[in-house]
Amino acid sequence: MAEKFDKYVLKNQMVLLGEPMEAVESVAFGFMLPAGAAHLPEGCCGASSVIADWIFRGAGDKDSRQLSDALDGLGLLRGHSVGSSHMAIGAALEAGNLTEALDLHADIILRPSLKEDQFELARQLAIDDVLSLDDDPRHKVMLKLREQFYPSPLGRSALGEILELKALTVATSERIMRDNFNLSQTIFTVAGKYDFDAVCRQMEGLFEGEQQQGGQSIRLTPSAGQYTHIENDGAQVHIGLMTETVKPTDEDYYNARVAVSVLSGGMSARLFTEVREKRGLCYAIGARYHGLKEAAGIMCYAGTTPDKAQETFDCVVEEFNRLGDGISEEEIARAKVGLKSSLILQSESSSSRSGAIGSDHYILGRVRGLDEIKDRIDQTTVDSVLAFLRNNKFKDFTIVTIGPKRVTVK
Amino acid sequence: MEFKNEKLSNGLVLIGEVNKSAKSAAVGFFVKTGSRDEVAAINGVSHYLEHMLFKGTEKLSALEVNEAFDRTGAQFNAFTSEENTVFYAAILPEYLVEVTQLWADLMRPSLRDEDFNIEKNVIKEEIAMYQDLPSFDVMDRCRTLHFHGHPCGNSVLGSAESIDGLTAEQMRDYFAKRYAPNNMVLACAGNFGWDQIRSLAADSCSKWPRQVVERKLGHFDGSKKKDRIEKANLAREHICLMSEGVSAQDPSRFAASLLGTIVGDDVGSRFFWELVDKALAEAASMSYGAMDGTGTFYSYIRCSNENVRKVLGIVRRVFDDIEKNGVTEDELAAAKNKILSTLVIKNELPMGRLIDLGFNWTYLEQYRTIEDDVAAIKGVTVGDVNTLIEQLSPGDFTQFSIGPALSS
Numbered sequence: 001m002a003e004k005f006d007k008y009v010l011k012n013q014m015v016l017l018g019e020p021m022e023a024v025e026s027v028a029f030g031f032m033l034p035a036g037a038a039h040l041p042e043g044c045c046g047a048s049s050v051i052a053d054w055i056f057r058g059a060g061d062k063d064s065r066q067l068s069d070a071l072d073g074l075g076l077l078r079g080h081s082v083g084s085s086h087m088a089i090g091a092a093l094e095a096g097n098l099t100e101a102l103d104l105h106a107d108i109i110l111r112p113s114l115k116e117d118q119f120e121l122a123r124q125l126a127i128d129d130v131l132s133l134d135d136d137p138r139h140k141v142m143l144k145l146r147e148q149f150y151p152s153p154l155g156r157s158a159l160g161e162i163l164e165l166k167a168l169t170v171a172t173s174e175r176i177m178r179d180n181f182n183l184s185q186t187i188f189t190v191a192g193k194y195d196f197d198a199v200c201r202q203m204e205g206l207f208e209g210e211q212q213q214g215g216q217s218i219r220l221t222p223s224a225g226q227y228t229h230i231e232n233d234g235a236q237v238h239i240g241l242m243t244e245t246v247k248p249t250d251e252d253y254y255n256a257r258v259a260v261s262v263l264s265g266g267m268s269a270r271l272f273t274e275v276r277e278k279r280g281l282c283y284a285i286g287a288r289y290h291g292l293k294e295a296a297g298i299m300c301y302a303g304t305t306p307d308k309a310q311e312t313f314d315c316v317v318e319e320f321n322r323l324g325d326g327i328s329e330e331e332i333a334r335a336k337v338g339l340k341s342s343l344i345l346q347s348e349s350s351s352s353r354s355g356a357i358g359s360d361h362y363i364l365g366r367v368r369g370l371d372e373i374k375d376r377i378d379q380t381t382v383d384s385v386l387a388f389l390r391n392n393k394f395k396d397f398t399i400v401t402i403g404p405k406r407v408t409v410k
Numbered sequence: 411m412e413f414k415n416e417k418l419s420n421g422l423v424l425i426g427e428v429n430k431s432a433k434s435a436a437v438g439f440f441v442k443t444g445s446r447d448e449v450a451a452i453n454g455v456s457h458y459l460e461h462m463l464f465k466g467t468e469k470l471s472a473l474e475v476n477e478a479f480d481r482t483g484a485q486f487n488a489f490t491s492e493e494n495t496v497f498y499a500a501i502l503p504e505y506l507v508e509v510t511q512l513w514a515d516l517m518r519p520s521l522r523d524e525d526f527n528i529e530k531n532v533i534k535e536e537i538a539m540y541q542d543l544p545s546f547d548v549m550d551r552c553r554t555l556h557f558h559g560h561p562c563g564n565s566v567l568g569s570a571e572s573i574d575g576l577t578a579e580q581m582r583d584y585f586a587k588r589y590a591p592n593n594m595v596l597a598c599a600g601n602f603g604w605d606q607i608r609s610l611a612a613d614s615c616s617k618w619p620r621q622v623v624e625r626k627l628g629h630f631d632g633s634k635k636k637d638r639i640e641k642a643n644l645a646r647e648h649i650c651l652m653s654e655g656v657s658a659q660d661p662s663r664f665a666a667s668l669l670g671t672i673v674g675d676d677v678g679s680r681f682f683w684e685l686v687d688k689a690l691a692e693a694a695s696m697s698y699g700a701m702d703g704t705g706t707f708y709s710y711i712r713c714s715n716e717n718v719r720k721v722l723g724i725v726r727r728v729f730d731d732i733e734k735n736g737v738t739e740d741e742l743a744a745a746k747n748k749i750l751s752t753l754v755i756k757n758e759l760p761m762g763r764l765i766d767l768g769f770n771w772t773y774l775e776q777y778r779t780i781e782d783d784v785a786a787i788k789g790v791t792v793g794d795v796n797t798l799i800e801q802l803s804p805g806d807f808t809q810f811s812i813g814p815a816l817s818s
Contacts, residue, residue, distance in 0.1 A: 023432060023758070072748060092751070128689070131714070135646050138543070235538040267476035267479065280529065282532070282535055283536035305534075334481055341483025345485060351755075
């Protein structure tokens, strides 16, 4: 698979990355602004979600309605999300409309109207989203889990906290935007069908400027605790469990990914087989690798009715603990082919690639080619994965449950 | 793109769209069966049976099935709706034949008692999981209320009671009647060799016996009843509205889909500007659901308890306005752009293409290229959408809500 990545850095240090894809007529692009939940000042949890809504409520010479109509007129499939490190704003669309879409996004990022009445609406919606979380315990348990697991503020919920959202003001939000919409630390990505020279010229015209200072490092404080239970009179106990593992930059990263895949890669993996297939304890059960630049973990979810909660929990912990005792050649082979296959399947989607090259650049400082990732996965062996597990024993589990019953943690 | 099709003598239809420039391939068995084909005593059997197909054949145990799939790195799964059960896999081209063979083998499952008994627990856990998802629960209950006695109102999952009462024998009987070759389509999309799939199907599927398969069709315009239940642990009001729509076979289905987008797309729709933009509801969407011989429009709205009355008043005004004044050229143009983008981007992946390919054959016995669908969407006029509104009165809906105990 011949691969080519495009890269250009504006004078203000904003990085433009591209991955051309031959077989598609679409293009996807994204702006990764350093305004993720962990980069917010204390007491402003959720501000990024409010801002991500507010900036779309009118920009440049367009009011909210005109801006929305212009975006819809281009057939943009819009998406914005707030993660630990970044606020990501982007879209997928038919390739011919890219130029106009970028012009509109320059207005949204650089010249949002920021009307006060629109701020109140954006804030109210953010508050309502937090309240709605109580009606989605499966989602809530995973957000709480990250919050409890990661050293603060890395695991902060992007949705925010009610009290802090209520206290958030226009002035504070504007200050956050001044500090965090820092173009010198912004990564722009594009994947699919595009002309990189034309994109660079356009982006220079739209975003070039003086280099901006800032971007102080985050001060981390230890994570909150081991077990949190939230009482809820629902049908199931939703169990979230997370334990530390190596970061994406670590030499052992691919051993960790293969180990997690043995545990929960496909339907023949350990957790699905032991918890669901053999014992019928759960419908939803699975674990995955979750990596930030500063820390990483393996996160696991299981949902089960109250009477089975303890057995499910014990069974899951047992599977984590016995992983290092032995893994067969067959299991490793399946884990490896699963990881490689999902990599290639995702590589057909312009949106997936646009996200992946940005994340690689931020975490690793460079974009990995598919061949490199495949080679590194291929190099893992039963011995290398077991050695990794021996040297990185699952010690502490952070646990969150939501439901009518607690579990006992031994 | 090259379209291929063939029908085996027992009625099994094979279809494929070959795209040699794709990096992957996708394969699926589309079985024309779902909860609407069940009677009350076996409600939930279609979905339960979907799970049981993964439990193996005379020659393969459940674990061996999962291992065989995972050895190929397939992204595989299945889903069951009111009227379809679909088994699919997205896969690298070199494994397509192996995975298709596996699916073909699994279409003749052993349905062992011991597997049936263990899986019953999993099904009941799935039912419990959805009970904790009011956004799903409210749609399911509203569908039942809307179709009031019509089989399209049967729950896909069934209830804990109906699942408890179900026997393996009843399932085997249902299987024999519904998983007949003349009630299934084998579809492939992406980068694959048609001749290999053809000979595989001829070798593995030709002996499956043809059956007389029936489905009760018949359009239903909905009960228009209103109901609400309370759950003490809920924080928000979840509201589902359902009204009459056109069928999957109706040429005006494209206009229906555009109407859904105009009224209730996530952004830029009438619901969005009146409810979400103004922060009266945090979610408000409407979609068109095409079905065999009938159809629905369904809306989901989530808001605070205090805003319910106001929100429903606005919903009433939105429908009144659209019924009185129709839609505008501008909003139709925007809706077209959004639907066309979604269609084109989804179909760039063989897995996305497979679903459209399979359903077009299931409902229409027709091959439609992406260009056919693009042209059909582009061809819809304001007059078409307004005629549909007049014909269907989307404001005349069934309503179901789930929310916390009312404070007043």
